[in-house]
Amino acid sequence: MKIILIFISAAVVNNFVLTYFLGLCPFVGVSKRLSSAVSMGMAVTFVMTISAAVTWLIYNLLLVPYHIEILEYVSFILVIASLVQLVEMFVRKVSKPLYDALGIYLPLITTNCAILGLALFAVLRHYDFVESLVFGIGAGAGFTLALVIMAGIREELELANVPKYFQGAAITMIIAGSLALAFMGFSGLISI
């Protein structure tokens, strides 16, 4: 039961993009077209799930037993950076079509703060291994959801008459604000 709650909480109630402001760079940068938004969402979910598992292992099997939690940030970011590289090589070997579909977005995931944020939140909330894994999948699903909704709106927006000074980033922020307002409707659904 707790597993399901963690998933729903990460996906909609505490959406990573709209409540925690994590992963905003790709949210603004890659939400111009629906197709690339879907690819990006998939890539992020993929890396998030794997990195949630690996950072949990690093933290609980290496940092805690040797009392070197101070190295948390340094080791997490190094692990994530090398993980993204490994995933990139792996995907290229195993499935060329998937690799081509993800393209440039795969290496860029290293600098996506949602990945590091996920690892830090999992440590902060004392999740066990399975919970961290589900948390990663849920957060990835939430990220994809927000990105796809945003891309859909922005495709329509090309036909709209936006005031001159609000074109581009400004109107994107204001739309994100309205989306966040809508997502606030989920708050109180469950509390963890």
Add this chain to the structure above:
Amino acid sequence: MGKHKATVAHEFIKGLWDENPVLISLLGLCPALAVTNSAINGLAMGLATTFVVTSSSIIISSLRKVIPHQVRIASYIVIIATFVTVADRFMAAFYPAISKALGPYVPLIVVNCLILGRQEAFASKNPVGRSLLDALGMGLGFLMVLFTLGTIREILGSGTFLTYQVLGDWFHPWLVMVLPPGAFLALGLLIGLSNWINDQRAKA
């Protein structure tokens, strides 16, 4: 940038407005939105980020001829993460309340693209003095925006400024401004305003 030899003072000033990291380049948006529900939080995050970007720029600029090109990004990230750990421990020790309010957003300074961006675009190619000024300007430009956003959101959302009551009893706090949607709306309007100001300056 880089092609024409800019004056030393310009390296510092450009970060404040013309190349402002948040308003113009849209870098470091996560902290700019996440911690600006009060002016003091915005100020603390701005100071921490300024410290990290300045210190890492000094180190990376001094090591720019030593760090091998292939592993430069990984090296930058390790240096940045070290300074973030310093800032995080310092805040936890001396300002525990603020450290608790900022939560995981202090360690997340590591992945603030503003910092890595300055190292890659500037500190790795320029001498220490110029890199220091560039980082300081960018950091202060970032701090200014965070403090402004925090001030607007705190006054509208809770009627206070730096926890002092500034608006009277007649004012009904606009609660949504301290919640996530308020952050997006306030930054959207601020970017629109800066576009308008730049346009007016271009005309004048």
